[in-house]
Amino acid sequence: MTLTVRELDSQQRPVPDGHVQFADVGEYTFETGGYLPSVTLAFETWGTLNQDASNAVLLLHALTGDTHVAKGESNEPGWWDQLVGPGGIVDTNKYFVVAPNMIGSCYGSTGPASIAPDGRPWGSRFPFTTIRDSVNLELRLADDLGIKKFHAVVGGSMGGARALEWAVTAPERVAHCVVVAACAQSSAEQIAFAQAQTAAIRLDPNYRSGDYYDAASSPAAGLGIARRIAHVTYRSEPELETRFSRANQGEENPFGGASISHQRGRYAVESYLDHQADKLVDRFDANSYVVLTEALMSHDVGRSRGGVDAALASAADVKFLVAAVNSDRLYWPAQSEEIVKRVDQGDGVYTIDSPIGHDGFLTDIHQLGPVLNEHVFTARGDQERS
Amino acid sequence: MTLTVRELDSQQRPVPDGHVQFADVGEYTFETGGYLPSVTLAFETWGTLNQDASNAVLLLHALTGDTHVAKGESNEPGWWDQLVGPGGIVDTNKYFVVAPNMIGSCYGSTGPASIAPDGRPWGSRFPFTTIRDSVNLELRLADDLGIKKFHAVVGGSMGGARALEWAVTAPERVAHCVVVAACAQSSAEQIAFAQAQTAAIRLDPNYRSGDYYDAASSPAAGLGIARRIAHVTYRSEPELETRFSRANQGEENPFGGASISHQRGRYAVESYLDHQADKLVDRFDANSYVVLTEALMSHDVGRSRGGVDAALASAADVKFLVAAVNSDRLYWPAQSEEIVKRVDQGDGVYTIDSPIGHDGFLTDIHQLGPVLNEHVFTARGDQERS
Structure with a gap:
């Protein structure tokens, strides 16, 4: 049987940074009708949750991403080392960062390769999954971890879609939502x-x-x-x-x-x-x-919510920070502008200036350091500003 | 045995407009070493070749195009009806239009589905083909038709690549070269x-x-x-x-x-x-x-000619007209600009203004009517201007 987070807690806290953990989040009925008798979410964490659980940051990976956002107990590079670490933009001396593997993926969370009760992999029997399913299950993980509200939910590309869906599904549990190189709904071209x-x-x-x-x-x-x-x-x-x-x-x-x-x-x-x-x-x-x-094709925060306008209006209390890569031709900057039009972000879309295209959300995320530190993460800047 | 053009001539001239004909252009050794013991080129024509054979126009199709550029003996729509026809931009009352099917295609010219001497289709044995191979074979067709020099060689997309390669391979046989939504060499992205x-x-x-x-x-x-x-x-x-x-x-x-x-x-x-x-x-x-x-991946007019600059310099006597679709994201307008930089086209790249993308070279070719009639085809305008 998979250890639950609570059991891990009682046995071996503090868990090292960047160490894969597993949470049994229970049985689950998917949005479109599929059912799994038990779901495990893999995740890694960095830093320590503070006493009032107010310093938690949820970092959400892209399509083929994993839980290893940043270095930790090992020196194995993470995919957002530019963003996360001790003294970093998201300073893990101050923030408690949680990075779950999405349901359906293959980095430790339950997916098609996982073994079903009959001893065979789920394979073709794995349920059709939506971005909302991933959020629903990650909400359970947050409950398990004792996090009522995240200081920030952050993601790029499909991670950005997940972050936006988090803000609309559970606005009361998201203070800041950082959406990089993503969109409110997948487009015809995507x-x-x-x-x-x-x-x-x-x-x-x-x-x-x-x-x-x-x-x-x-x-x-x-x-x-x-x-x-x-x-x-x-x-x-x-x-x-x-x-x-x-x-x-x-x-x-x-x-x-x-x-x-x-x-x-x-x-x-x-x-x-x-x-x-x-x-x-x-x-x-x-x-x-x-x-x-x-799941990404299914992405539409406005679905069954009266459209994108109404959906984002329901997240009016969430503070958004939306950014795009100026050379992105998969998640066009215009799609980020569509989000910003509907949320209160006075400065407009923040731009990652990179000739590389969409992957700039990985290779050049450090460019968002100043705006993130000004508006969302106050890591090193707290004392200077106070 | 396939009738040659000369045999057709003696038997049944005038051939109706838009009627598929077949020319046996002989055995052929391909640029990269392949060999076919006989090659047939299918083609259609519109109009009549004049006595000094000075009114011939070669129209070259794109990747999956065929010989049926325009309506003719039947009313079946052609892919460039906007461009070609009696009283049209390319006025077939004045010009003799020839549209060959490219070697390797499946619209009547010898291709992989054609039957080899052993009675089986060429299939996997069909030679690797370059754009230059297509030009070399079409030169033979021009010889057969008695056309020493084309008034214009015109193509869009892969047809534009073929037209450009014509101008560089045989500049003495091309008065005007019209290249639409194409490039001098296929790019990394293509x-x-x-x-x-x-x-x-x-x-x-x-x-x-x-x-x-x-x-x-x-x-x-x-x-x-x-x-x-x-x-x-x-x-x-x-x-x-x-x-x-x-x-x-x-x-x-x-x-x-x-x-x-x-x-x-x-x-x-x-x-x-x-x-x-x-x-x-x-x-x-x-x-x-x-x-x-x-073949299109292989396209590079500069290959084995000292680069694109030298290749296009060798076609200095050809009058070019280069056009691009402003929303094209496969053959970017910048690629047309690269051609224009190297040839004498004072007005720069002509623009087809269409939101549709690359396919604008088909759907909106009529936009080039005025510049084509001013610079290349003088169909209806001859008398007014004289």
């Missing part, structure tokens, strides 16, 4: 690119409709194509052009040969995307990719 | 999107490495995914958002059900892309898609 990705996975004969865990081969090719499509959308055209132009990969000759059955060599950008695909295939589960991609 | 498309086709188990013609099923799923990816890049984000937003398709419910094996309904944009995919699958061959996509 759905379109996502469709091609999930279709590529499903086309892979090794996918076996999602029940491939016991098979000799996994749907690596399909997942790899999905990642290639996604990765192009994560980067800007000038970024790819500057790095690769149409160079050949090393000595490879991309000009093929006497017949199309002859394996041609690659352009450098193809090799780069092959590498991105291989890296993801090594670390991520194809079913989780499908589940979370379809 | 290669990247193309890689995902060809990979999706190759992943389809029905593709059988290209030898599927005798099989019960064809690689429709893989070709459909390729088309979905491509089609998103052919349209702009605002265009998709305006048309579809995140609406459901009719009564379908895209929110899935109790498990991911349950077929969920679709968003409207998914249904739209399914329709685009189905339409292409019904009319196009997967091998041809791979061959022409890889």
Whole structure:
């Protein structure tokens, strides 16, 4: 049986920073009707929850992200080391940071690869999951941790969608909501690119409709194509052009040969995307990719709430900080502006100035340090300002 | 045996407008070493070649295009009816328009589905093809037709790449070169999107490495995914958002059900892309898609010519007219500017003003009427101006 957080608490507090923990959050009926008899959420924490539980920060990962936001007990790099750490923008000497793995993912939380009561992986039987499902389950985790209200809920990309959904689902439990490179509802284009990705996975004969865990081969090719499509959308055209132009990969000759059955060599950008695909295939589960991609397609804070306007109006007491990457062509800055129009953020959308594209929310998050420290986190600046 | 053009000439001139003809242009050794013992080029024509053969216009199609540029003997719509016809921008009462199907395609010219001397389709044995191969073969067609120099060579998208390659390969045979929504060399991003498309086709188990013609099923799923990816890049984000937003398709419910094996309904944009995919699958061959996509990836007028600058300098006697769609995010207007910088076009890039994206080169080509009539085609305007 999985240890619950409370049991961990009584046995071995303080838990080291950046250490994966597991919370049993109970049975769950999904928004669209699926059911799991028990759900585990994996999470990591940094810092210490203060006595009145007022210093908690919820950090939410993107599509293929994990719980390891920042370094901790080990020196293994995290994906937002620029943001989180002792003395950092989110100063873990002051704040208690919680980073859960989303339901359906494959980094410790219950997902399609998890074992069902019948001893087999859930596979194709895993429920259709929405962003709201993830919030509902993370609310239970917050209860378990004794956090009534987060000082801030923060996320980028799909993490930003999760953060926004948190603010609308439970505005009384969110003081600040930081939404980076995300949107209030997935757009036609985001759905379109996502469709091609999930279709590529499903086309892979090794996918076996999602029940491939016991098979000799996994749907690596399909997942790899999905990642290639996604990765192009994560980067800007000038970024790819500057790095690769149409160079050949090393000595490879991309000009093929006497017949199309002859394996041609690659352009450098193809090799780069092959590498991105291989890296993801090594670390991520194809079913989780499908589940979370379809969750992201479902993202719409206005759904069943009278639309985006009404939904965001219901979160009027939450202080928002919305930021976009100026070269993002997947989550266009205009989508961040659509959020800001509806919430009280006098300065407009904050801009991460990066030529890289959407992935600037990872590579250049440090640029938000000053505005985050002014408006949300007062880590090092408390004394100077008082 | 295929009738040659000369035989057609002697038997049945005048050929009706918009009637598919076939020219046997002989054996051919491809740029990268492949060989075909005989090549047929399908083409259509409109109008009549004048006595000194000075009124010929070569119109070159895009990736999945065909020879049917405009209406003719039948009233079947062509893909550039806006441009070509009696009294049109390219006035077929004055000009003799020739539109060949590119080598490797599936609209009458020799391609992977064509029958090899052993009685089987070429399939996986079809040679790797470059844009230069297409020009070399079309030069033979021009010879057969008795056209020493085209008044204009015109194309959009891949047709623009073909037109530019014509101007550089045989500048002495091109008076005007009209390049719409194209580039001097395929970019890293264009290669990247193309890689995902060809990979999706190759992943389809029905593709059988290209030898599927005798099989019960064809690689429709893989070709459909390729088309979905491509089609998103052919349209702009605002265009998709305006048309579809995140609406459901009719009564379908895209929110899935109790498990991911349950077929969920679709968003409207998914249904739209399914329709685009189905339409292409019904009319196009997967091998041809791979061959022409890889030809387009290979596009670089500067290759083995000392770079783009030197290549375009060698075409200094050709009069260029370069145009771009302002919302194009596949062939960015900046790529057209790169061409214009290197050729003598004082007015800069001409702009097709359309929110639709790349496909504006089809839907809004009429916008180029005035500049084309001023600089290239003097159809109805001859008398007024003299």
